[in-house]
Amino acid sequence: xxxxxxxxxxxxxxxxxxxxxxxxxxxxxxxxxxxxxxxxxxxxxxxxxxxxxxxxxxxxxxxxxxxxxxxxxxxxxxxxxxxxxxxxxxxxxxxxxxxxxxxxxxxxxxxxxxxxxxxxxxxxxxxxxxxxxxxxxxxxxxxxxxxxxxxxxxxxxxxxxxxxxxxxxxxxxxxxxxxxxxxxxxxxxxxxxxxxxxxxxxxxxxxxxxxxxxxxxxxxxxxxxxxxxxxxxxxxxxxxxxxxxxxxxxxxxxxxxxxxxxxxxxxxxxxxxxxxxxxxxxxxxxxxxxxxxxxxxxxxxxxxxxxxxxxxxxxxxxxxxxxxxxxxxxxxxxxxxxxxxxxxxxxxxxxxxxxxxxxxxxxxxxxxxxxxxxxxxxxxxxxxxxxxxxxxxxxxxxxxxxxxxxxxxxxxxxxxxxxxxxxxxxxxxxxxxxxxxxxxxxxx
Ligand code: H79
Numbered sequence: 001x002x003x004x005x006x007x008x009x010x011x012x013x014x015x016x017x018x019x020x021x022x023x024x025x026x027x028x029x030x031x032x033x034x035x036x037x038x039x040x041x042x043x044x045x046x047x048x049x050x051x052x053x054x055x056x057x058x059x060x061x062x063x064x065x066x067x068x069x070x071x072x073x074x075x076x077x078x079x080x081x082x083x084x085x086x087x088x089x090x091x092x093x094x095x096x097x098x099x100x101x102x103x104x105x106x107x108x109x110x111x112x113x114x115x116x117x118x119x120x121x122x123x124x125x126x127x128x129x130x131x132x133x134x135x136x137x138x139x140x141x142x143x144x145x146x147x148x149x150x151x152x153x154x155x156x157x158x159x160x161x162x163x164x165x166x167x168x169x170x171x172x173x174x175x176x177x178x179x180x181x182x183x184x185x186x187x188x189x190x191x192x193x194x195x196x197x198x199x200x201x202x203x204x205x206x207x208x209x210x211x212x213x214x215x216x217x218x219x220x221x222x223x224x225x226x227x228x229x230x231x232x233x234x235x236x237x238x239x240x241x242x243x244x245x246x247x248x249x250x251x252x253x254x255x256x257x258x259x260x261x262x263x264x265x266x267x268x269x270x271x272x273x274x275x276x277x278x279x280x281x282x283x284x285x286x287x288x289x290x291x292x293x294x295x296x297x298x299x300x301x302x303x304x305x306x307x308x309x310x311x312x313x314x315x316x317x318x319x320x321x322x323x324x325x326x327x328x329x330x331x332x333x334x335x336x337x338x339x340x341x342x343x344x345x346x347x348x349x350x351x352x353x354x355x356x357x358x359x360x361x362x363x364x365x366x367x368x369x370x371x372x373x374x375x376x377x378x379x380x381x382x383x384x385x386x387x388x389x390x391x392x393x394x395x396x397x398x399x400x401x402x403x404x405x406x407x408x409x410x411x412x413x414x415x416x417x418x419x420x421x422x423x424x425x426x427x428x429x430x431x432x433x434x435x436x437x438x439x440x441x442x443x444x
Contacts, residue, residue, distance in 0.1 A: 002218060002222060002225070002242075002243065002244060003218050003219050003222040004222035004223075004225045004226055004229075005225075006225045006228065006229065006244055006246075007019075007228070007229060007232060007234070008245065008246065008247060019232075019233060019235065019247075020235065020247065020264055022094075022142060022205075023095075023142075023205075023206075023235055023247075023248075023264065023303065024264065024340070025094070025339055025340045026094035026095050026142065026303060026339070027094070027294075027297075027298050027303050027304065027338050027339055027340075027341070028091075028092055028093050028094060028294055028303065028304050028306070028331070028338065028339075029093055029094060029095040029096065029097060029142075029144075029266075029303060029304070029305045029306070030084075030087075030088040030091070030093045030095070030096045030097070030305075030306060030307075030308065030324075031096075031097050031098075031146075031268055031270070031275075031305045031306060031307035031308070032084070032096060032097070032098040032099065032307070032308055032309075032310065033053075033054055033099050033102070033146075033270075033275035033276045033277075033307055033308075033309050034098065034099055034108065034128075034276070034277075034309065034310045034314075035054060035099050035101075035102045035104060035106050035108055035276060036067070036070050036071060036074060036104055036106040037053050037054045037055075037056050037057070037102070037104060037276040037277070038053075038074075038076075038276060038277040038309070038310065038311055038312040039070040039073055039074050039312045040056050040062075040070060041053065041277055041278055041279040041311065041312060042056060042274070042277075042278030042279060042280060042281065043279065043280075044056060044060050044062055045060075047060055048280065049278070052273075052274045052275055052276065053274040053275065053276035053277055053278040053281070053309065054099075054102050054103070054104070054274075054275050054276030055103070056276075057103075057104050057153055058103070058153060061167045061169065063174050063176075064153070064154050064174045064176035064177060065176065067104065067153075067154060068116065068121070068154065071106070071116070071118075071121040071122050072121075072122070072123070073312075074118070074122040074123070074124060074312060075122060075123045075124045076124055076128070076310075076312060076313050076314030077124070077313065077314070078311075078313035078314045078315040079128055079131075079310065079313070079314025079315075080314070081128060081131035081132040081134070081135040082131075082135050083316075084096075084132070084135075084310075084316065085132070085135040085136055085138075085139045085141055086139070087316065087321060087324055087325075088141055088324075089139055089141060090324070090325060090328045091324035091325065091327050091328040091331075092327060092328045092331030092332070092335055092338075093141070093306075093324075094141065094142060094339070095141060095142035095143065095144060095205065095206070096132070096136060096141055096142070096143055096144065097143075097144035097145070097146055097206055097208050097305060098129065098132060098143075098144070098145065098146060099146045099148075099276075100129060100145040100146060100147050100192075100196055101146075101147055101148055101152075101192065102146070102148050102276070103148045103151045103152065103153055103210075103211070104152075104153055104154060105152040105153055105154035105155045105158060105188075106118070106121075106154070107192060108128060108129060109127050109128075109129040109130070109195070109196065109199065110127040110129075110130065110199065111192055111195055112195065113187070113188060113191040113192050113195060114155070114188055114192065116154060116155075128314070129145070129196075129199075129200070130199070130200060133200040133201065133202065133204075134200075134201070137201065137202060142205040142206070143204050143205055143206075144204055144205055144206025144207065144208050144235075145196045145204045145206070145207055145208065146208040146210065147189075147192070147193060147196060147207060147208070147209060147210075148209075148210045148211065149185075149189045149193070149209050149210075149216070149224065149240065149241075150209075150210070150211050150212055150213045150215065150216045150241055151211055151213060152184060152188065152189070153177065154176070154177070155177075155179075155184050155188050156176065156177065156178060156179025156180075156183070156184065157177075157178070157179030157180045157181045157182070157183050157184035158177070158179070158181070158184040158188065158189075159173065159174075159177035160211075160213050160215065181215050181220075182220070185220055185223065185224075186223075189224075190223060190224060190227060193207070193224060193227055193228075194227055197227065197230070197231055197234075203231050203233075203234065204234070205233070205234070205235060206234070206235045206236065206237075207228065207234060207235075207236045207237075208236070208237050208239075209236065209237055209239040209240045209241070209246075210239050211239065212239050212240060212241025212242070213241065216240070216241025216242050217241075217242055218242040218243050218244075219242070220241075220242060221240050221241050221242025221243070221244050222242065224240060225240070225244060235247045235248070237250050237266070238250055247264055248263075248264045248265055248266050248303075249263055249264070249265035249266070250265070250266055250267075250268060251265065251266075251267050251268075251361070252267075252268050252269075253268070253269055253270070253361070254267065254269075254361040254362065255267050255269075255293060255296050255297055255300070255302075256300070256302075256359045256360070257300075257348060257349065257355070257356035257357075257358065257359055257362065258300065258348045258359045259297075259300030259301045259302050259343060259348060259359075260301075260302075260359075261301070261343075264302075264303075265301070265302040265303070266302055266303040266304070266305050267293070267297050267302055267303070267304055267305065268305040268307065269293060269304070269305070269306060269307065270306075270307035270309070271284055271285055271290070271306060271307060271308055271309075271320050271323065272284045272285070272309075272320075274309060275307050275309060276309050277309040277310060277311045277312070277317070278309075279311075282319070284319045284320065284323065285323070286323075287323050287326040287327060287435070288435050290306065290323055290327055291327055291330055291435050291436060292384065292435075292436075293306075294306075294327070294338065295338070295371050295373075295382045295436060296368075296371055298338050298341055298371075298373050299343060299344045299348070299371035299372055299373050299382070300343055300344070300348050301342060301343035308320045308324070330433065330435065330436070333406065333407050333433075334382075334406050334407065334433075334436070334438045336380075336406060337373050337378075337380035337382065337406060337438045337440075338373065340375065341373035341374060341375055341380065342373065342374045342375065343373070343374065344371065344372040344373065344374065345372065345374055345379060345396075345397050345398075346372055346393070346395065349368075350372065350393075351368050351369050351370035351371055351372065352367070352368040352369075353367045353368060353369065354367065368384070369383070369384055369385040369387075370382055370383050370384060370385070371384075377442060377443050377444065378440055378441065378442055378443075379396070379398065379400075379440075379441040379443070380406070380438050380439070380440055380441075381393070381438065381439040381441065382436045382437075382438050383431065383436060383437050383438070383439060384435070384436050386427070386430070386431040386437070387427060389426065389427065390424045390425055390426050390427055391423075391424070391425045391427055391439060392422075392423070392424050393422075393423050394421060394422050394423075395421050396418065396421050396422070396423045396441070397421070398441070398443040399418070399443055399444070400416065400418050400423060400441045400442065400443055401442050401443055401444055402440075402441075402442040403416045403425045403439065403440065403441050403442070404439075404440050404442075405428075405432055405437060405438065405439060405440070406437075406438040406439075406440050407432040407433055407437055407438065408432060411440075414426055414427065414439075423441070425439060425441075427439075
């Protein structure tokens with residue numbers, strides 16, 4: 001038992017379902033990694049980090065004082081909460097989770113707790129999270145705050161020895177990082193979490209914790225849980241630490257082959273190879289890959305939290321914008337087969353050329369031809385490879401009464417036969433969409 005019971009320990013299954021209902025309906029969210037690391041944008045004193053951009057301070061051993069200097073140059077006048085929310089909406093995303101403070105300790109909000117924040121330490125002087133909260137509220141988009149609670153490289157006591165000592169060359173900690181972890185929790189992390197929960201007209205829908213280290217003991221995590229318990233609608237993930245399971249599993253940068261039956265889960269993945277902006281990372285995934293990810297995840301009962309990384313001006317890189325619009329175009333036609341849809345009835349790997357092994361991060365992504373999602377009276381088959389003549393599937397657990405293509409606005413009935421659960425549906429010669437055409441199988 002936990003030192004302090006969390007909401008998940010106290011609520012009934014029905015209460016839990018009610019709390020998770022909007023999240024399960026949503027299926028597709030926008031992750032935003034935006035912080036002070038956008039200023040160096042992956043490069044410092046002529047050195048380029050080969051790792052993820054938001055880790056630059058750690059990777060290049062930037063001293064605390066030098067890192068803090070970036071704030072004097074952070075003036076993201078190109079940031080528009082309105083445009084970002086409009087982008088999420090157009091992309092078909094139903095919620096946003098944005099970094100309120102990453103491991104570097106810089107708060108992207110108006111924090112009275114610590115002056116190392118976007119209002120007090122930069123020429124910008126405004127709170128982007130406030131604007132985002134207002135725009136999300138207007139647009140009906142849910143909002144979550146990512147908060148790195150278990151490490152903070154600029155707060156005394158907060159720096160975790162993730163890679164041994166902080167400075168690779170000298171082997172020493174930056175003296176500015178010395179201090180007690182308990183003091184850090186008490187004087188920074190917990191007060192800032194309280195601020196995030198109470199600063200704005202409406203409390204956030206999600207708190208997204210990260211990197212639960214062993215220092216996050218049950219007793220320490222319990223102090224955070226006391227705060228979270230004040231917000232009975234709040235959803236929080238499995239990364240608080242201290243043995244708290246939270247509401248969601250959070251596979252990072254991969255899609256588990258089986259999903260997590262009986263448990264809510266969300267794959268967080270980024271659109272290129274970094275979370276926080278790096279000027280030289282142009283390895284953007286194709287719209288086809290991104291849509292495949294969304295559909296694969298949905299077919300296993302999970303959510304897709306797709307990350308974008310705005311630059312130091314607050315602008316979303318154009319290749320990211322393009323891909324999100326393209327996804328939104330597909331969802332505008334086919335969203336019915338995603339939002340509120342449940343996992344496949346055919347087994348997670350049906351439609352694959354070669355089934356994956358296990359549920360852990362695969363070494364390569366196994367190829368597949370189709371994925372299926374489910375609603376009460378509909379089975380959706382997302383066809384990526386277009387079958388010649390007809391679609392054949394076995395062990396269909398429902399009696400099908402009509403088959404049609406979702407992208408055909410007239411929903412013209414397709415001929416089919418079904419015997420002993422074996423279904424064959426006649427298809428037109430060509431797919432209706434170059435990426436995925438959805439076949440609907442209706443039942444009474
Ligand atoms: O916020 C994003 C990441 O920064 C964060 N989680 C996502 C959502 C994250 N923190 N830690 N990790 C992910 C895993 C850490 C990997 C590490 Fe490394 C390997 C840390 C040190 C070695 C990657 C490679 C970062 C620096 C070098």
